[in-house]
Amino acid sequence: MKKNTIFALIMAFLFVMTTVAFANNGYYNDESIEMIDIEIDYSSQKILKDGSIEYDVKNKEQVADFLEIDIDKIRNIKITKPNYIIKESNLNNSDITPFANIYIANITGPRQACGSKRICENSAVNHAKDPVVKTITLSGTVSNSHSLSVDAGIDVEIASISAAVGFNIERSWTMMDPTQVELEPGQRVTVVAFPYWDVYSFHVMQSSIFRDKKVGYGNAMETFGFCTVVYDD
Numbered sequence: 001m002k003k004n005t006i007f008a009l010i011m012a013f014l015f016v017m018t019t020v021a022f023a024n025n026g027y028y029n030d031e032s033i034e035m036i037d038i039e040i041d042y043s044s045q046k047i048l049k050d051g052s053i054e055y056d057v058k059n060k061e062q063v064a065d066f067l068e069i070d071i072d073k074i075r076n077i078k079i080t081k082p083n084y085i086i087k088e089s090n091l092n093n094s095d096i097t098p099f100a101n102i103y104i105a106n107i108t109g110p111r112q113a114c115g116s117k118r119i120c121e122n123s124a125v126n127h128a129k130d131p132v133v134k135t136i137t138l139s140g141t142v143s144n145s146h147s148l149s150v151d152a153g154i155d156v157e158i159a160s161i162s163a164a165v166g167f168n169i170e171r172s173w174t175m176m177d178p179t180q181v182e183l184e185p186g187q188r189v190t191v192v193a194f195p196y197w198d199v200y201s202f203h204v205m206q207s208s209i210f211r212d213k214k215v216g217y218g219n220a221m222e223t224f225g226f227c228t229v230v231y232d233d
Contacts, residue, residue, distance in 0.1 A: 033147040033219070034116040035197065036066040038227070040079060051083030052177070057227075063114060064229075067194065073231045075189070079112075079196050080177045081225040101207040102156055102215070104164035110198035114227035115145075121192035123233060126183035136179050136191045142223045143172035143195070150204050150216030165200050165220040177226050190233040197221035 039058035046054040057063055057077040064071040120140030126132050146161055146169045162169050181189045204216035 033145060033221070034066075035113040035199065035221075036063055036116075037111055037113050037199075038063060038079070040112055048178075052225075053081045053083070055079045055081075063227075067114075067116065067229065069229060069231055073233070075181070075230040075232065076228075078228050078230075079225065080228055081196070082175050082177075102154065102160070103205050103207065104156075104160055104202050105205045106203040107164060107200055108202075109200035110222070113197050113199045113221070115195035115197060115221070117195065119193045119195060119226065121190060123188060123190040124181060124183060125188045126185055129185055131185065132183050134181055134183060136181060136189070137176060138179070138191060138193045138226065138228070139174065139176045140193060140226075141172050141174050142225070144169045144223050145195075145197075145221045146218060147221075148204070148216065148218040150218075154204065154206070154215050156204055156216070156218075161202075161218070161220055164202060165222075167220075167222050169220050171223075175225065177228060179228065179230060181230060188233045189230065191228060191230050193226040193228050195221070195223055196225045196227040197223055 041056040041058050044054075044056035048054060055078065057079060060074065060077050061071050063077055064074055119142060120138050122136050122138055124134040124136050126134070144167060146158075148156060148161075150156060158170060177193065179191050181191070183189060198221070200220045200222070202218055202220065203214050204218060206213050206215045
C-alpha cells in the first residue's frame with residue numbers, strides 16, 4: 001500500500017511538471033530588430049586601397065522601400081566589408097542552462113541582411129560653379145546583435161546564444177568608409193550607413209522528462225560592415 005502511494009505521488013508530480021512545461025505556447029517579443037534580406041552582386045566586387053571590399057546590392061528597390069528612402073533619388077546601395085573583420089561563427093548547439101533547462105538548437109544560416117537602424121550619415125554640397133568630386137567619409141560603431149521571442153517566463157542567457165552560434169553577440173567596434181561622389185553645382189549628396197549582417201536563425205528549447213519542447217526562436221546577427229546608401233538630397 002505504501003509503495004502504491006509513493007508511486008501515485010511520483011506520477012502526480014510528473015504530470016504537474018509536464019503540464020507546466022507544455023502549457024504556454026504564446027510568444028512575446030523580448031527584443032525586436034527590423035532587417036531586410038539582401039541579394040549581393042558578387043560580380044561587382046571592388047577592392048579598395050585600404051583592402052576593404054565593396055559589393056553592389058541587387059534588390060535595391062526592396063531595400064530602398066524598407067529603409068524609406070526614395071528609390072528615384074538613390075545613386076547606389078552597396079556593402080562595405082573592412083579587411084580587418086574576421087569571421088568568428090562556429091555553429092554548435094549550446095549547453096543546457098542549469099536549473100532552467102534552456103538551450104539553443106536547430107541553427108540555420110547565414111543569410112545576408114541590412115538592419116534598419118542608422119549607424120551614421122554625412123553629406124556634401126558643391127558650392128562651386130563647376131562639377132567636383134568629393135570624398136564623404138562615414139565613421140561609426142557597428143555591433144553584433146540578436147532578436148528573441150520566447151514564451152512568458154522563459155529567460156535565455158546571452159552567453160548561451162553566443163556559445164551556440166560561435167561569436168559574441170554583444171561585440172562592437174568602430175569602422176570608417178570613404179565614398180567618392182560627383183557633384184554638379186549646387187548639388188547635395190548624402191551617404192548613410194546601416195548595419196550589414198550575417199544572420200543565423202535558431203530555436204530556443206526547454207528540456208523535460210519526456211521530450212524537449214520549443215519555447216521560442218530568435219536570430220543572431222554577426223556584423224561584417226556597412227550597408228551604405230548614397231542618394232541625392
